[in-house]
Amino acid sequence: MTDDETRVPMAGDEKVAWVYGSTVLVTSGAYFVWLAIQLSTHEPSEIAWAVPMAIAIAASIGLVIVLTILASIGSAVWSALRGRFQEPDFASDERDRAIKQLGDRSLLSALSIATGGALILAMFDASGFWIGNYIFLVCSVGALAEAGTKIRAYRRGL
Amino acid sequence: MGGPKPTRVSNRIRDLRTEKDLTQADLASRLGVTRQTIIAIEQGKYSPSLEMAFQIAAVLEAPLDDVFSYKGDDAD
Numbered sequence: 001m002t003d004d005e006t007r008v009p010m011a012g013d014e015k016v017a018w019v020y021g022s023t024v025l026v027t028s029g030a031y032f033v034w035l036a037i038q039l040s041t042h043e044p045s046e047i048a049w050a051v052p053m054a055i056a057i058a059a060s061i062g063l064v065i066v067l068t069i070l071a072s073i074g075s076a077v078w079s080a081l082r083g084r085f086q087e088p089d090f091a092s093d094e095r096d097r098a099i100k101q102l103g104d105r106s107l108l109s110a111l112s113i114a115t116g117g118a119l120i121l122a123m124f125d126a127s128g129f130w131i132g133n134y135i136f137l138v139c140s141v142g143a144l145a146e147a148g149t150k151i152r153a154y155r156r157g158l
Numbered sequence: 159m160g161g162p163k164p165t166r167v168s169n170r171i172r173d174l175r176t177e178k179d180l181t182q183a184d185l186a187s188r189l190g191v192t193r194q195t196i197i198a199i200e201q202g203k204y205s206p207s208l209e210m211a212f213q214i215a216a217v218l219e220a221p222l223d224d225v226f227s228y229k230g231d232d233a234d
Binding site for chain 1: 165181182190191192193194195197198201202203204206207210
């Protein structure tokens with residue numbers, strides 16, 4: 001088998017995009033499921049949403065860091081067990097930077113929508129519950145769009 | 159009708175690289191990029207920057223337009 005035929009590991013930034021997208025999906029998804037259950041039995045003003053949301057955000061950040069490290073270690077160990085040397089996957093180059101820019105653009109669009117929408121909600125004297133949850137929802141969708149855009153670019157090209 | 163290809167720039171990097179007995183890893187190392195990027199360029203999934211295109215041509219010791227060609231709109 002020539003060097004060109006040996007399987008190339010997933011790029012480090014692609015791995016991070018998978019971990020990031022999956023984590024946001026699970027943590028934000030769990031929060032919104034909890035919120036939907038609360039809304040079915042309580043008035044919005046009675047729901048203490050700030051702490052659960054902070055936990056979801058902290059869990060996202062913590063899990064992304066821990067799972068990214070674990071994924072890199074696991075991938076290196078797997079390669080070593082199969083007798084293959086794995087190139088360091090933390091290296092990034094101009095293609096990674098171009099893909100990052102593309103992903104950042106998706107996130108920026110979501111943040112613009114979040115900001116504009118929050119402003120409109122504030123103009124109509126919406127409560128902190130609706131403003132906070134609206135911003136969190138749009139940012140979560142933006143994070144998923146960012147991760148999805150990057151994964152698509154890595155898989156299908158840009 | 160298929161979807162648009164990621165790039166209209168095609169290249170002969172694989173052929174020229176093989177002629178010079180260079181592996182993807184060798185070329186990646188000479189250019190300071192990852193092997194994933196060389197694979198993406200060879201498969202037409204990524205168009206390198208102009209600077210990297212010149213660097214690739216220099217490593218392969220071939221004129222730029224021997225390495226890369228642009229399909230443009232002539233296929234339409």
